Amino acid sequence: MRSYRLRRHGPGLPTATALAAAAALTGATLQQAHPADTVAAAAQAAPGVEDDGLDCPVPGSGSTPSRSLLPDPFTKLDGTRVTTVSDWRCRRAEIRELAEQSLYGQKPTKPAAVTGSVSSNGITVNVTHQGRSASFSASVSLPGGSGPFPAVIVYGGLGADVNTIKASGVAVINFDPYTVGKENTARNNKQGAFYSIYGSSSSTGLLMAWSWGVSRIIDVIEQSDGSVLKAGATGVTGCSRFGKGAFVAGAFDQRIALTMPIESGTAGLPAYRAIPGESGSQPLSSGYSEQPWLGDAFGTYTGNPNALPVDTHEIVGMVAPRGLFVMENPHINWLAARSGSVAALGGAEVYKALGAGSNITYWSDVADGTHCAVRPEWKAPLQQNISKFLLDSGSGSGAFRIASGKAGNLAQWRDWQTPHLGSTTSGAGGGTSSGTGSGTTTGGTMSAARAAPAPPSTGRPAQGRATTRAR
CATH class of the missing domain: 3.40.50.1820 (Alpha/Beta hydrolase fold, catalytic domain)
Known part of the structure; x- marks a missing residue:
C-alpha cells in the first residue's frame, strides 16, 4: 500500500481549507481570462503563505529508477501527469519533499x-x-x-x-x-x-x-x-x-x-x-x-x-x-x-x-x-x-x-513534453513545447540568446570580490 505524508502546519499557517480556496483561482475563471496574467496568477501562493502545498498528501516515492535524463517535472509520483494549473500546487509539494529528502534536508514549518x-x-x-x-x-x-x-x-x-x-x-x-x-x-x-x-x-x-x-x-x-x-x-x-x-x-x-x-x-x-x-x-x-x-x-x-x-x-x-x-x-x-x-x-x-x-x-x-x-x-x-x-x-x-x-x-537532456495547462493557447509561453529546442533559445515571449565569444578555459575561479572557488 502506498504511504502518504502530510506536513503539519506551524502556528499561523493557513488551514488546508484556506489553501484549497486559494488554489480554486483556477478552473472556469481561467477559461475566460487573459492567459499571460491569470494563469500565472492562479499558480501563485496566497498572500503571506510560505508554502501553499502543506496540505497536499505526498505519496511515498519508494525507490527511484536511475535516469540519465532530467526527470519529468510534470509527472506526479502516482505516474499521472499534471494537466491543469491547479494540479501544479500539489506536484510542487512532491518536488519539495523529494528535494528535502535527497538534496537539502528538511525545512521545518514555521516555529511555535x-x-x-x-x-x-x-x-x-x-x-x-x-x-x-x-x-x-x-x-x-x-x-x-x-x-x-x-x-x-x-x-x-x-x-x-x-x-x-x-x-x-x-x-x-x-x-x-x-x-x-x-x-x-x-x-x-x-x-x-x-x-x-x-x-x-x-x-x-x-x-x-x-x-x-x-x-x-x-x-x-x-x-x-x-x-x-x-x-x-x-x-x-x-x-x-x-x-x-x-x-x-x-x-x-x-x-x-x-x-x-x-x-x-x-x-x-x-x-x-x-x-x-x-x-x-x-x-x-x-x-x-x-x-x-x-x-x-x-x-x-x-x-x-x-x-x-x-x-x-x-x-x-x-x-x-x-x-x-x-x-x-x-x-x-x-x-x-x-x-x-x-x-x-x-x-x-x-x-x-x-x-x-x-x-x-x-x-x-x-x-x-x-x-x-x-x-x-x-x-x-x-x-x-x-x-x-x-x-x-x-x-x-x-x-x-x-x-x-x-x-x-x-x-x-529530456524525453518529456511540456503540457499546456489551462484552456488558453497564447500569451507568455503558454503554448506546448515540443522538446526539440536547443539550449540557446527559450520560446514563448523570451528573447533568443545572443552568442558571446567562446570563454577561455580558466579552471578554478580567480580571486575577486568573493572568497575562493565556487563559494
Missing part, C-alpha cells in the same frame, strides 16, 4: 513563536520552539525617499548590485547566513541559530538552514507595522556560496517575489546530472564535502547523480511563476555554467506551462570573468526585474542570454 522588530537600520529575529530559543539579526539600508519600501535580502553583503537596488527605491537587508548556519563545522556538530533549535546533528544542510533564516526575517517583516518595509515585496540575492543559498531560499518560500542567484556553481543552479560531463566543473563529491551546504543524504548520490529523484530544473520550477533572474559566469569552468543553462532551460518549461514564461531571465553572456563582479550587462535586467516584481510598476519580458561557449541543449 517568531518575534522581532524592524527599524530603519536593522531587523531582530527571536525564535522559540519546543523549549529551545535562538536569535539573530540583519542590518537594513534604506534608499532615499519615504517608506515603506520593498526590500532585497542580500546574503553576506554579496549579491546583485546594491547601488542599483537602492537607486531603484528598494531597501537592502544585509543577512549574515553564518549566524543561522556556520561553515567549517562537522556534519554531526552543526552550529548556528537553526541548529540551536533543531539540534547540531540535524541532517539538514546549511543551504536549507539559511533559507529557514530568510523565512524568519520575512515573518518579522510581516508582523511589523509596515512603516519601514513592505510585506509581500521581498527579493533575495547572493553570489557564489551565497548564490546557492539565495536559490534555495527562493524555491522554498513562496513569499519571495524575486529570486536572484549569481554564479552559484555546484550545489546551486547547475543540473547535477550534467555537472560530471562538464569539463573543469566542481565535482559533486567536492561540493558535498567542501562545506555541509547540502543535506547529509546527498552523500549517497555524489557518485551517481542519475539516481537522484529530482534535479535542479525542478527547483527552478518550484520558484515559478514568481520572478527569477539567474546570473552566471561562463569564464570560470569551476562554476559549471553550461550545466546551469541546462537547469534554467528545463525550469523555464515549468514557467511556460504556467503561462509565466516572461517571469524568468537567465544571463551568462558577460565579458568580465571576475568572480562575483558587478557587471554592466546585468544592470538593465536587474532594474527591469525590480520594477516588475518588487515595485509593481513594470511588465517587461524575461530574456535568455546564454554565452555560446557554455550553452546547454535541453533537447539532449
Whole structure:
C-alpha cells in the first residue's frame, strides 16, 4: 500500500481549507481570462503563505529508477501527469519533499513563536520552539525617499548590485547566513541559530538552514507595522556560496517575489546530472564535502547523480511563476555554467506551462570573468526585474542570454513534453513545447540568446570580490 505524508502546519499557517480556496483561482475563471496574467496568477501562493502545498498528501516515492535524463517535472509520483494549473500546487509539494529528502534536508514549518522588530537600520529575529530559543539579526539600508519600501535580502553583503537596488527605491537587508548556519563545522556538530533549535546533528544542510533564516526575517517583516518595509515585496540575492543559498531560499518560500542567484556553481543552479560531463566543473563529491551546504543524504548520490529523484530544473520550477533572474559566469569552468543553462532551460518549461514564461531571465553572456563582479550587462535586467516584481510598476519580458561557449541543449537532456495547462493557447509561453529546442533559445515571449565569444578555459575561479572557488 502506498504511504502518504502530510506536513503539519506551524502556528499561523493557513488551514488546508484556506489553501484549497486559494488554489480554486483556477478552473472556469481561467477559461475566460487573459492567459499571460491569470494563469500565472492562479499558480501563485496566497498572500503571506510560505508554502501553499502543506496540505497536499505526498505519496511515498519508494525507490527511484536511475535516469540519465532530467526527470519529468510534470509527472506526479502516482505516474499521472499534471494537466491543469491547479494540479501544479500539489506536484510542487512532491518536488519539495523529494528535494528535502535527497538534496537539502528538511525545512521545518514555521516555529511555535517568531518575534522581532524592524527599524530603519536593522531587523531582530527571536525564535522559540519546543523549549529551545535562538536569535539573530540583519542590518537594513534604506534608499532615499519615504517608506515603506520593498526590500532585497542580500546574503553576506554579496549579491546583485546594491547601488542599483537602492537607486531603484528598494531597501537592502544585509543577512549574515553564518549566524543561522556556520561553515567549517562537522556534519554531526552543526552550529548556528537553526541548529540551536533543531539540534547540531540535524541532517539538514546549511543551504536549507539559511533559507529557514530568510523565512524568519520575512515573518518579522510581516508582523511589523509596515512603516519601514513592505510585506509581500521581498527579493533575495547572493553570489557564489551565497548564490546557492539565495536559490534555495527562493524555491522554498513562496513569499519571495524575486529570486536572484549569481554564479552559484555546484550545489546551486547547475543540473547535477550534467555537472560530471562538464569539463573543469566542481565535482559533486567536492561540493558535498567542501562545506555541509547540502543535506547529509546527498552523500549517497555524489557518485551517481542519475539516481537522484529530482534535479535542479525542478527547483527552478518550484520558484515559478514568481520572478527569477539567474546570473552566471561562463569564464570560470569551476562554476559549471553550461550545466546551469541546462537547469534554467528545463525550469523555464515549468514557467511556460504556467503561462509565466516572461517571469524568468537567465544571463551568462558577460565579458568580465571576475568572480562575483558587478557587471554592466546585468544592470538593465536587474532594474527591469525590480520594477516588475518588487515595485509593481513594470511588465517587461524575461530574456535568455546564454554565452555560446557554455550553452546547454535541453533537447539532449529530456524525453518529456511540456503540457499546456489551462484552456488558453497564447500569451507568455503558454503554448506546448515540443522538446526539440536547443539550449540557446527559450520560446514563448523570451528573447533568443545572443552568442558571446567562446570563454577561455580558466579552471578554478580567480580571486575577486568573493572568497575562493565556487563559494
